[in-house]
Amino acid sequence: MRSILLIAFIALVGNSAQAQWYPVTSGTTENLYDIVFLNEDVGYCGGYGVILQTTDGGENWTTIFSRDSFAIRSICIVSDTSKEKLYAFARKGSSSYLVSTVLSSSPLKWSVTQIPYGPGSIYGPPKVQVYNDAMYFIDDIRLKKLKDDSLSTVVPDVSIFDINKHGLLFVSEETPEGIRIYFSEDHGMTVDTLSPHPSIFGPNQLTNAQAR
Incomplete structure (x- = not known):
């Protein structure tokens, strides 16, 4: 069985706390x-051929989706006023799939759609992020947004990104002019160029972005 690590906070004298990790059984090998996690109790875990659910903060897990040879490496939940929807990116052989379900439906009704991927990670999008009831991810070197089941391109030529209430920060793919860093306070409507990519770093050394 595969184990999942949970963290517990133990109160000590003086109102301090010490964190301790302990393994729980996932129920799958x-x-x-x-x-x-959707909240402090309900969470979801993606793995090879399975999606697991917990309703007690991670103590116990059950399988809610299974599909042979599906490597599910990116999973997220998008919420709106009427529902929460789970999305998972999966890979099988040379094909990629988007797995989704509305979490309030009973029983769960799963949609599995084959999707094209451009150049990039063989495991699916290099990053998936949820902001303002929309899912953002990189596909075919473009930052794309999925909201209300509608897919659109936010900006092209993106290798890494971060999006939050402060705005959208992203790094362009390498061009003859080099790699550049961009920031958008309105989340992609208008874009400002920041400092050029420092020549001391190689393009493969930029692996993460964080907007503050």
Whole structure:
């Protein structure tokens, strides 16, 4: 069985706390790749051929989706006023898939759609992020947004990004002019160029972005 680590806070004298990790049984022998929590009790975990659910803060897990040879490495939840929807990116052989379900439906009704990927990670999008009831991810070197089941391109030529209430920060793919860093306070409507990519770093050394 694969184990999932949980963290527990133990109160000590003087109102301080010490964190301790302990393993719990996942109920599957498959590799597990990604995890997300909807609230303090309900969470979901994606792995090789499975999606697991917990309703007690991670103590116990049950399988809610299974598909042979699906490597599910990116999972997220998008919420709006009427529903929460789970999305998971999966890979099988040379094909990629988007797995989704409305979490309020009973029983869960799963949609599995084959999707094209451009150049990039063989495991799916290099990053998936949820902001303002929309899912953002990189596909075919473009930053794309999925909102209300509608897919659109936010900006082209993106290798890494971060989006939050402060705005959108992203790094362009390498061009003859070099790599550049961009920032958008209105989340992609208008874009400002920041400092050029420092020549001391190689393009493969930029692996993460964080907007503040």
